[in-house]
Amino acid sequence: MSSTAIVTQSRVLSLTSLPEASIQNPLSGWNIPQDHPIAKTLFKEQPIMNAESLEGRLLFAIPKKGGIVPFISLMYVNKSHPGRLYEKCLALLAGADIQFRRHHRLDVCLSLNHNLALIFLPASDIPSFVAKGDIDLGITGHDVILEAKVQGLVDEVLRLGFGKCSLQIQVPESGPIKTIDDLAGKRVVTSFEVLAGQYFDEVDERLGLKGDNKTKIEYVGGSVEAACALGLADGIVDLVESGDTMRAAGLHAIGTLLDTEAVLIRAATPKRPELTQLTDLITKRVAGVIAAEKYVVVQYNISRDKLVSATRITPGRRAPTVSPLEEENWVAVSSMVEKKNSATVMDQLVAIGAEDVLVFNLDNCRV
Numbered sequence: 422m423s424s425t426a427i428v429t430q431s432r433v434l435s436l437t438s439l440p441e442a443s444i445q446n447p448l449s450g451w452n453i454p455q456d457h458p459i460a461k462t463l464f465k466e467q468p469i470m471n472a473e474s475l476e477g478r479l480l481f482a483i484p485k486k487g488g489i490v491p492f493i494s495l496m497y498v499n500k501s502h503p504g505r506l507y508e509k510c511l512a513l514l515a516g517a518d519i520q521f522r523r524h525h526r527l528d529v530c531l532s533l534n535h536n537l538a539l540i541f542l543p544a545s546d547i548p549s550f551v552a553k554g555d556i557d558l559g560i561t562g563h564d565v566i567l568e569a570k571v572q573g574l575v576d577e578v579l580r581l582g583f584g585k586c587s588l589q590i591q592v593p594e595s596g597p598i599k600t601i602d603d604l605a606g607k608r609v610v611t612s613f614e615v616l617a618g619q620y621f622d623e624v625d626e627r628l629g630l631k632g633d634n635k636t637k638i639e640y641v642g643g644s645v646e647a648a649c650a651l652g653l654a655d656g657i658v659d660l661v662e663s664g665d666t667m668r669a670a671g672l673h674a675i676g677t678l679l680d681t682e683a684v685l686i687r688a689a690t691p692k693r694p695e696l697t698q699l700t701d702l703i704t705k706r707v708a709g710v711i712a713a714e715k716y717v718v719v720q721y722n723i724s725r726d727k728l729v730s731a732t733r734i735t736p737g738r739r740a741p742t743v744s745p746l747e748e749e750n751w752v753a754v755s756s757m758v759e760k761k762n763s764a765t766v767m768d769q770l771v772a773i774g775a776e777d778v779l780v781f782n783l784d785n786c787r788v
């Protein structure tokens with residue numbers, strides 16, 4: 422599919438001709454009447470969008486869920502989130518200073534400050550668009566890349582540290598099936614038929630199960646966890662994050678196919694090499710936001726004779742910055758350390774005689 426075809430399918434309209442009477446506030450997600458002064462400002466700032474205005478722009482795919490913030494009461498009756506990856510992606514775009522105004526009815530919008538357009542798509546559709554080069558850059562789950570069988574066609578350039586979960590084999594806790602081998606040859610329901618199919622092909626092969634005796638994999642688009650209770654499956658293969666859904670459905674995990682998280686992907690062979698420079702720039706910006714979330718800067722004073730021990734504790738990404746202090750034989754050291762280790766690092770520094778140990782959060786960085 423060419424990028425023009427994507428545009429056509431995504432209801433790209435000139436904003437001046439939109440029939441809707443409201444516009445979504447990109448910060449709160451709530452709709453504002455079109456004649457409200459804030460909405461007027463948003464409309465004025467939004468470039469007019471049509472197929473021509475996408476010409477030559479880098480296309481950046483973002484998982485689309487979450488256009489509308491649901492009422493709180495609805496969140497209790499519906500387990501679906503307004504968009505697990507979507508909300509995090511918005512924070513990432515803001516950190517990378519990719520400005521845009523998204524109309525709540527549109528899945529394509531132009532960046533206000535870069536030669537790029539954001540394309541909001543289901544997470545599971547993003548791998549194949551990027552693999553074909555129709556979209557230059559995308560964010561999606563590592564799991565859906567494997568499910569789409571596009572490894573080799575897309576480069577996973579950056580792990581993003583969110584959207585972490587595992588694809589697990591689950592069976593009723595109180596039932597007779599206790600192991601993978603018990604489940605082999607029976608009925609498995611999943612939204613990941615490729616990965617589940619590959620996995621059980623190997624199990625079947627190992628157990629010598631052939632023809633009608635092989636494990637039967639059946640696809641469903643959602644609510645996978647209901648399949649056992651409905652009598653449709655003996656086991657399921659589904660994503661597990663907190664485990665709440667699995668437990669609520671009376672299931673437990675007997676195996677893990679893979680651990681996954683959100684990743685930034687690019688086409689292994691870009692269709693439009695002229696956009697590589699901008700793709701690199703956006704990649705570096707996103708990497709900077711991720712690193713800023715992952716690292717803190719620790720700064721401390723230490724006597725020069727203890728510097729070797731201190732730099733073993735805080736080696737930095739390349740090397741620590743060491744500056745002489747006015748006091749003889751004392752230096753100030755600053756170094757990036759992983760946020761999750763910062764308390765331990767502070768304890769270790771104090772234990773070897775460091776003083777005035779300070780930790781700073783990073784707003785942003787280039788690494």
Ligand SMILES: Nc1ncnc2c1ncn2[C@@H]1O[C@H](COP(=O)(O)OP(=O)(O)OP(=O)(O)O)[C@@H](O)[C@H]1O
Nearest residue numbers: 484486505506543544545562565584585586660662
């Ligand atoms: N608890 C979770 N359940 C499902 N997916 C999760 C979870 N936590 C993280 N993810 C990641 O989010 C991806 C799904 O993204 P998103 O929530 O945008 O859904 P989607 O593609 O619209 O699909 P669906 O409608 O099936 O939820 C998964 O492929 C996985 O990588």
Ligand SMILES: O=P(O)(O)OC[C@H]1O[C@H](OP(=O)(O)OP(=O)(O)O)[C@H](O)[C@@H]1O
Nearest residue numbers: 500501643644660661662663664665666
């Ligand atoms: O371990 P947990 O934190 O409970 O999350 C896992 C659940 O979330 C996903 O479903 P989703 O909310 O996308 O709904 P769906 O059944 O419609 O796919 C997934 O398919 C599990 O059912």
